[in-house]
Amino acid sequence: MGGSHEFIIPAETPWLCDSTVQRLFAAFLDAGEELYFVGGCVRNAVLGAPVSDIDLSTSALPETTMAIVKAAGFKPVPTGIDHGTITAVRDGQPFEITTFRKDVETDGRRAVVAFSKNLREDALRRDFTMNALYADQTGRVIDPTGGLPDARAGRIRFIENPHDRIREDHLRILRFFRFSAWYGNADLGFDADVLAAIADLSDGVLDLSKERVGQEMLKLLVAPNPVPAVAAMSQIGVLSKILPGADPQFLGPLVHLEEQSGTQPDPLR
The missing domain is CATH 1.10.3090.10 (cca-adding enzyme, domain 2)
Known part of the structure; x- marks a missing residue:
């Protein structure tokens, strides 16, 4: 990724600089795990569109995620733990955190997934390039599939x-x-x-x-x-x-x- 295909979400963006969110990032990084914003919140930040939900993606396995968020003062809720999703709640704020995944079996309706430690594998199981955008705690966007130029051009590309x-x-x-x-x-x-x-x-x-x-x-x-x-x-x-x-x-x-x-x-x- 380089040149015009780079993007950094402005530091003053409310959900990016939120102290509770940054507390989560610090907890995962201190534990030696990766954590990223992912999907719609990153896409909409690039497009200047409203953001409603904050989704996070991590290299940590679900049980590790549970332990990290609990130690950081969040309430871990196993909302979809079989699929790698934990909801971390603090001060009434829920944050959905999902382990990196890869598809191992699909039938056109629901996928059977395996957990992964690799961000690119997680990106490749998503639908469109503009939905496979990630951002770190500083707002730097990671674009494994060419979604930035597609989003800016209004190109919906599988x-x-x-x-x-x-x-x-x-x-x-x-x-x-x-x-x-x-x-x-x-x-x-x-x-x-x-x-x-x-x-x-x-x-x-x-x-x-x-x-x-x-x-x-x-x-x-x-x-x-x-x-x-x-x-x-x-x-x-x-x-x-x-x-x-x-x-x-x-x-x-x-x-x-x-x-x-x-x-x-x-x-x-």
């Missing part, structure tokens, strides 16, 4: 091979369109190779639970302008599989009405 990433979890088909609606550069359009991969594997959305599909579609539809993404979904046959009879041509007037009424899109609802 990590390595799109077919492989989609086969791991078919929900990534819907996530691609949701992220395109929120973070994509409309002038770039949709990558033809990605759309071809989605079309090839689109039957996989039929295996997803209605709850997972519904959550993704709601997040997509409250984007500032979901029309191009929904139109692309319709064009390659995804929309008819999850919402039979849906017609994207009615979305345009609805978006216009929202604009006229002053309704603001909300990425967090």
